[in-house]
Amino acid sequence: MSSTHHVGMRIREYRKVRQLSVRQLAGKLAISVSLLEKIEAGDRNPTPGLIAQIARTLKIGPDRLTGQPYMNGTESEEQVQAVIPELRRILLTYDNPDDLLTNPRPLPVLAAEMDHVTQMRQDGRYVPMGPLLPGLLTELTHVALDSRGREQQQAFWWLSRGYRATNSLAHKLGYHDLSLTAIERVRWAADRSGDSLMQVTSAYLKAGAMVRMGAYASARRVLEGLSDEVDRLAPEASLNEEQMAVQGAILLKLAILEARDGQPARAEHRLAEARTAAAFLRGDTTHYEMSFGPTNVRIHQVAALIDSGDTEQALARLREWGQEQDRDEWELPDGIAAERTSHHHIDVAAARLIEGDRHGAHHELAEARRISPNHARSHPTLRATAATLVRLDRGQDDSVAGFARWAGM
DSSP states (O other): OOGGGOHHHHHHHHHHHTTOOHHHHHHHHTOOHHHHHHHHHTSSOOOHHHHHHHHHHHTSOHHHHHTOSOOOOHHHHHHTGGGHHHHHHHHHTTTSOOOOSSOOOOHHHHHHHHHHHHHHHHTTOHHHHGGGHHHHHHHHHHHHHHOOHHHHHHHHHHHHHHHHHHHHHHHHHTOHHHHHHHHHHHHHHHHTTTOHHHHHHHHHHHHHHHHHTTOHHHHHHHHHHHHHHHHHHSGGGOOOHHHHHHHHHHHHHHHHHHHHTTOHHHHHHHHHHHHHHHTTSSSOBOGGGOOBSHHHHHHHHHHHHHHTTOHHHHHHHHHHHHHHTTSSSOOOOTTSOHHHHHHHHHHHHHHHHHTTOHHHHHHHHHHHHHHOHHHHHTOHHHHHHHHHHHHHOTTOOHHHHHHHHHTTO
16 A cells, blocks of 8 residues: 555644644644644544645645545546536536537426436435436526526526535545536526525535635634524424424534634534424425434434544444443444445544454445445545554554555555
8 A cells, every 4th residue: 555645744834834833833733742643644634624734834735735635546537526527517517508419308308317317316425426427417408598488597596406416526536626516506597596595505515625624713604694594484483393403403513613723612512503404394304405303413413523533432432322232232224325434434433443443444444345345435535544553563464554555556
């Protein structure tokens, strides 16, 4: 395995470029020198929030530290990576698309196909999803621009979902510039859809990108404004299920933001608000592609604890909730989006590694791979955790090394 996949190594290289000592960078980050030394040595992986903080301090993008975009082998390169240039062209010509050789299919047909693409996105099935996007986006664009009235609004509504799938694909593959462009296109289409909640969703996606970049103050203002906007949309402050789901997703994003910004008490406050909202729902929902409900509140509670650095408490929560199921540890119920479930196992793997449970970390990574291999393979936390497991494996376990090879390392 090449050391170029070593996140800590990249941090050390950029630190030297900026002419900073370990002590100086640690001081700017408000972390201990020993922690930074462990990170640079590859013995400790930084959380996503810390990666964003380090990148901002070093005046680079987080992707420069994570090494994205990744090229993970023939299947990924040929089927997914190959559509990236075409998606760039489509996003550039969004309001002036290339001519079609034949008339676009009827909107109901395109909507059904986009619904299928949306499900693939939620399941993290990027390899089969990617090749479907260019043609579908092009057809929907022509229908949206050439139709009028209600049909035009509906076409823009479905087009905004297509751009959202494009954003997700670009983000997961590490093309963050393309992801940001796709988010702007979601907003452009949502503004023309006549659907206020779709407009809220588009702004929510932009706030999520701000969180990933460490722009916490800006993201907080956007998300709090969106929460107020959802309240205004509800007559007599009585939110319907769709509004409650979108509101809940906003609260969960705020919880993660506060955890990464070093505000655990604020994070818990947002989680408490989300738990209250989830209690009014009939289980977990995916309205507007926002995964929200009791299960997702718990997933985010664990993630917030991990992002806050309290990995011990995060794992304790899993054991506590497992007792409710007569299990050693909490298991997610069936029906949760595969990408969301895979992400949870990747988070827990990172926590187990920090707590010294390498076997448990490997098991969690394997679960993430089983549930959504396309999502897991492109996730920077999975790659960093797998790389550290290999470096710490004195016995040269073939299963650990084999997993790292599968991840393209």
